Amino acid sequence: xxxxxxxxxxxxxxxxxxxxxxxxxxxxxxxxxxxxxxxxxxxxxxxxxxxxxxxxxxxxxxxxxxxxxxxxxxxxxxxxxxxxxxxxxxxxxxxxxxxxxxxxxxxxxxxxxxxxxxxxxxxxxxxxxxxxxxxxxxxxxxxxxxxxxxxxxxxxxxxxxxxxxxxxxxxxxxxxxxxxxxxxxxxxxxxxxxxxxxxxxxxxxxxxxxxxxxxxxxxxxxxxxxxxxxxxxxxxxxxxxxxxxxxxxxxxxxxxxxxxxxxxxxxxxxxxxxxx
Ligand code: BT5
Numbered sequence: 001x002x003x004x005x006x007x008x009x010x011x012x013x014x015x016x017x018x019x020x021x022x023x024x025x026x027x028x029x030x031x032x033x034x035x036x037x038x039x040x041x042x043x044x045x046x047x048x049x050x051x052x053x054x055x056x057x058x059x060x061x062x063x064x065x066x067x068x069x070x071x072x073x074x075x076x077x078x079x080x081x082x083x084x085x086x087x088x089x090x091x092x093x094x095x096x097x098x099x100x101x102x103x104x105x106x107x108x109x110x111x112x113x114x115x116x117x118x119x120x121x122x123x124x125x126x127x128x129x130x131x132x133x134x135x136x137x138x139x140x141x142x143x144x145x146x147x148x149x150x151x152x153x154x155x156x157x158x159x160x161x162x163x164x165x166x167x168x169x170x171x172x173x174x175x176x177x178x179x180x181x182x183x184x185x186x187x188x189x190x191x192x193x194x195x196x197x198x199x200x201x202x203x204x205x206x207x208x209x210x211x212x213x214x215x216x217x218x219x220x221x222x223x224x225x226x227x228x229x230x231x232x233x234x235x236x237x238x239x240x241x242x243x244x245x246x247x248x249x250x251x252x253x254x255x256x257x258x259x260x261x262x263x264x265x266x267x268x269x270x271x272x273x274x275x276x
Contacts, residue, residue, distance in 0.1 A: 007080035007163060009033065010062050015187040024195045027057030027088075034079075036066035038086040039157035043145045046088065046155075050147055053088050056198045058190070060085030067159060068141060070128070071236070075139055075159050076170040083160040083186045087194070088145070089201050091152040092208070099211040100154065101252035101266060102204045102220075104128040104140045107156050109220045110200050111138050114192030115160070119182030123225035126245070126254045126270055130160075131225065134272070135175035137161050156201070158193065162186055212250035221248055225272070231256060232271040233263075242273065 012031045019026060035041050042059045045052065053059075064084045067075030077084065091100075108124035115122040115130065115137065122132045130138035141157040161169075161176035163184040169175070178184050200216040207214045221227065232242045233256055243258035253266040 009080060010060060011187055015190055018187055018191045019194070022191050022195055024191055024198070025056075026194055026198075027054035028052065029058045029060075031058075031060045031062070031085075033061065034063040034065060035061045037064060037068050037157075038084055039068065039141060039143055039155050040066070042086040042088060042155050043143065046145050046147070046153060050150055055089045055202075056194060057088055058085050058194070060190075064159075068157075069139060070141060075141075077159065077161065078164065078168050081162060081164045081168065081176070083158070083162050083189055083193075085190070086155050086157040087197065088153045088155050089205065090150070091144075091154055092205055093151050095205055095208050098251045099204070099209065100142070100144070101127070102211045102217060103154055103156060103201060104142050105220045105224070105248070105252050106200050106204055106216045107140050107142070107158065107197060108138070109216070109223045110196035111140070111158060111160060111193055112223050113196055113219075114189060115177065115180075115182065117192050118177060118185070118189050120177050120180035124220065124223045125272065126224060126226040126248075127252075127267075132175050132180045136171075136173055137175050137177065137180065156197070160189065160193075162189065212248070212252065217248075217252075220252070224248065226254065226270060230273040232273055233265055234269040234271070235265070236267055245270070 010031050063079040069075045111130045112122040128140040138160040145153045163178045164176035203214050204211045226245045231245045243256040246257050247255045253264045256263050
């Protein structure tokens, strides 16, 4: 993998100026040049300073040296070529745990809308990817941070490939915003994502058991390219089956029709065998 040394560092002042103009009020924003994983680091910082990171704060970095995917997979990008950050949201005590599955897909929808605004029409692949032309441009990883006194904070980690060249893609199934013909302005892209993410996540967390009936859930269903596709489902523990993805249920689980029967998938990987 070749790296491109001439990319500008993320400009936090410019981001904050663009945010002000967009009437976006994020919480605390920090962007160290390098750290291990923004998700792990934000969890540590929440432990050290539980009231120091209000909702819609941002911890980002230009060089993530230990980026994580699901199931201990790695997330890799060359320095400054990606928009890599994590955002915390307090989860109300009454919010049903089974509704947490809405958060990654709602995040995917917000990222897809922000990418479209920056020139790359994107769709959401269940449960945590954003794709452009069938290739992965963004991965999302949520984790719960527990505080015995304050309850649960969900940390939403987002990695968007912004200016990677074809030769820098970590896997052949990836793409980047510039490869897709979009603009490499990371500060404007972050404003676009957060402007959508703040209200959408707040709506879902407010709705509790009715999260699946929110406007955000409707947006997810419209943006989800998995629905209507023939899919191969790979469940944790190596069980595999194929079928047609037909809907998201009230908890954002994927419902797959297999030989006339409906199977509900709440965790696992999905491979799009044939798009709708
Ligand atoms: C994900 O996992 O896609 C979640 C990625 C989340 C990354 C963010 S960055 C900020 C925050 N801090 C972290 O430490 N993580 C989050 P999963 O669905 O398991 O997909 C992982 C797979 O994606 C890998 O096994 C590779 O095949 C592929 N991959 C790795 N890097 C990629 C990239 N830059 N672009 C596209 N695909 C990639």
